Amino acid sequence: xxxxxxxxxxxxxxxxxxxxxxxxxxxxxxxxxxxxxxxxxxxxxxxxxxxxxxxxxxxxxxxxxxxxxxxxxxxxxxxxxxxxxxxxxxxxxxxxxxxxxxxxxxxxxxxxxxxxxxxxxxxxxxxxxxxxxxxxxxxxxxxxxxxxxxxxxxxxxxxxxxxxxxxxxxxxxxxxxxxxxxxxxxxxxxxxxxxxxxxxxxxxxxxxxxxxxxxxxxxxxxxxxxxxxxxxxxxxxxxxxxxxxxxxxxxxxxxxxxxxxxxxxxxxxxxxxxxxxxxxxxxxxxxxxxxxxxxxxxxxxxxxxxxxxxxxxxxxxxxxxxxxxxxxxxxxxxxxxxxxxxxxxxxxxxxxxxxxxxxxxxxxxxxxxxxxxxxxxxxxxxxxxxxxxxx
Numbered sequence: 001x002x003x004x005x006x007x008x009x010x011x012x013x014x015x016x017x018x019x020x021x022x023x024x025x026x027x028x029x030x031x032x033x034x035x036x037x038x039x040x041x042x043x044x045x046x047x048x049x050x051x052x053x054x055x056x057x058x059x060x061x062x063x064x065x066x067x068x069x070x071x072x073x074x075x076x077x078x079x080x081x082x083x084x085x086x087x088x089x090x091x092x093x094x095x096x097x098x099x100x101x102x103x104x105x106x107x108x109x110x111x112x113x114x115x116x117x118x119x120x121x122x123x124x125x126x127x128x129x130x131x132x133x134x135x136x137x138x139x140x141x142x143x144x145x146x147x148x149x150x151x152x153x154x155x156x157x158x159x160x161x162x163x164x165x166x167x168x169x170x171x172x173x174x175x176x177x178x179x180x181x182x183x184x185x186x187x188x189x190x191x192x193x194x195x196x197x198x199x200x201x202x203x204x205x206x207x208x209x210x211x212x213x214x215x216x217x218x219x220x221x222x223x224x225x226x227x228x229x230x231x232x233x234x235x236x237x238x239x240x241x242x243x244x245x246x247x248x249x250x251x252x253x254x255x256x257x258x259x260x261x262x263x264x265x266x267x268x269x270x271x272x273x274x275x276x277x278x279x280x281x282x283x284x285x286x287x288x289x290x291x292x293x294x295x296x297x298x299x300x301x302x303x304x305x306x307x308x309x310x311x312x313x314x315x316x317x318x319x320x321x322x323x324x325x326x327x328x329x330x331x332x333x334x335x336x337x338x339x340x341x342x343x344x345x346x347x348x349x350x351x352x353x354x355x356x357x358x359x360x361x362x363x364x365x366x367x368x369x370x371x372x373x374x375x376x377x378x379x380x381x382x383x384x385x386x387x388x389x390x391x
Contacts, residue, residue, distance in 0.1 A: 001025050002169025004161070007240050008107040009233060011093070011100040011157045021092040025165055028085040035078050042074045043310060062304070062312035069313070083321055086139045086166075093162040094141065097154050105151050111236040117244035120235040122228050126249055131275040131326065132226050138166070139323045144204060144227035156233020160205045170358045171207070177357025178268035178382075179208025182299045183215035185354035185384055186264075190295065195219050195263035199289060201252040201282060201298075202270030206234025210243050212266070219263075224250040253281035255289065262289050266297040269382075272330045279330060284342040287389060296339075296387035302353060303383050304331045335385045348388045353381040 001022060004010065013021060047068045051059055059065045069075045097104075112120065128145055136143050140162060142155055164175045171177025179200075186193060195216055200209040203223030213221045223245055225231050231247045238245045250256060252270070265286045271279050286296050304312045319328040339349045358364075359381075 001165070003173065004164045004169065004175065005173040007237055008111065009104045009153055009157060009236050009240075011096045011104065011161050013096045014099075017092065017096045017099075020095070021089070021165060024085060024088040024092050025168075028082070028089060029168070031078065031081045031085055035081060039069065039072075039074050039078055039314070040310065042072055043069060047072060059309045061306075062309050062316050065309045065313040066316070079317070079321055082317075083139070086322060089165055090140055090158070090162050093158055093165065096161070097157045100157070101149075101152075101154055104153050104157055105149070108151055108153050108232055108236045111239050112232075114239070116239060117242065118235065118238055119246045119248075120231060121246075121248040122231065123249045124228070126226070126251065128226055129251065129253075129275070129278060131273070131278060135273075135325060136323050137273050138163075138318070144225065144230050147229055151232060152229045153233045153236070155227060155229035156205045156231075156237075159230060160207075160233065160237075167357070170361070170363050172357075172361040172363070174207060174210070175205070176207035176211040177360050178299065179211030180215075181355040181357050181360035181382055182208065182266060182268050182297060182384075183211050184360055185299070185382075186266075186295075186297055187215060189352075189354070189384075189386065193264075193295065195295070197262045198222065198264045198266070199224065199255075199257070199262045201265065201267040201286075202273075203234060203247065204230045206230075206237050206245065206247070208268040209234065209245050209247075210238055210241065213238075213243050213245055216264075220246070222246045222248065222257075222262075224248050224252060224255060226251060253278055253285060255285060257289055259288055260291040260294075263291060263294050264297065265289050265294070266299070268299045269301060271298065271300045271333075271335075272324065272327045274330070275326055276329055276333070279333070280338055280342050283335075283339045283344070287339075287343045287347070287387075290389040292389055292391040294389045296344075296349075296385065296389070298335070298385040299354070299382045300335075300385070301327075301331060301383065302381060303333070303335075303351075304328075335383075339385065339387060344387055344389075347390045349386070351383060351385050354384045356381050 051068050198219045198221045200223040203209045203225050209223035235247050316328045318324040
């Protein structure tokens with residue numbers, strides 16, 4: 001297992017807790033490497049030929065593949081094992097977070113009370129939309145928003161530590177691969193771009209926001225999220241690293257920033273955790289917040305291609321099995337067309353495939369993405385929705 005960078009509010013496991021997490025990690029990798037690949041063998045040798053005999057053609061969609069695969073023992077077993085290992089991983093980390101929480105909160109309070117580089121603004125009265133309130137994304141119990149005590153940072157700690165294990169450390173020691181990929185792709189795509197104000201929508205624990213600040217050190221950087229615990233965690237994490245970022249608890253669909261406030265409005269993989277209507281609202285809000293000539297850059301899991309029903313089927317595993325009910329819907333969206341319907345019709349808007357989190361850190365994953373059930377974490381490149389607001 002790769003080693004995560006330490007900081008004052010990262011939960012640190014005991015020997016036994018680490019052993020339990022290590023077991024869950026290796027079990028998950030065994031399932032991905034040695035169990036789930038057999039699904040394709042079953043499909044090619046048994047399921048697909050049987051479908052062709054019944055229908056006189058091959059399956060055309062991932063839905064047809066799923067309906068044919070779901071009754072097979074191989075798919076049932078691999079899906080159950082993968083879901084079980086996912087829950088085991090989060091549970092093992094949660095034990096550490098619960099034990100460490102008093103220390104983590106004390107460290108947050110110490111950092112928050114010291115002279116600040118950035119800022120933290122919370123809104124206890126902010127209504128939570130049901131796509132956040134009612135969903136435990138990727139099976140993370142409590143989601144991004146649950147609080148159980150004053151100055152709670154548990155969900156930020158759970159997300160930071162758990163997601164590092166979840167992606168096998170492929171997002172780098174600071175777990176900032178999504179943001180690093182976004183920032184580097186911006187540098188490649190717009191080499192002369194020097195934004196003065198940046199907004200990161202859906203910043204969670206702040207890994208992406210810090211990466212953006214590091215890539216554009218002269219910019220004033222803001223990060224927003226719906227969850228207070230992840231924002232407290234992000235603030236303390238950034239302050240400890242000496243990075244000035246202004247965090248605030250806001251809904252990216254409707255923020256309190258003024259029109260034309262930013263040169264760059266971006267996000268890193270929040271669309272697939274948001275309802276369809278919310279994504280449309282975020283696209284409209286992005287345009288409102290940008291100054292003329294400002295840049296939109298929303299990074300998301302690469303869209304479904306439709307050319308390979310089997311590939312789309314395995315990429316859609318999360319929609320039904322991993323607490324990601326909006327996954328398939330968003331991956332099916334034509335984001336360029338959606339943006340134009342949300343006010344971008346007179347602007348330059350396009351979609352392209354750019355750097356992945358793995359490429360951003362030059363890490364070679366141990367398990368090739370095409371062999372993983374639910375293989376769409378950006379290993380083959382993230383999809384980037386770009387836009388330049390007209391004058």
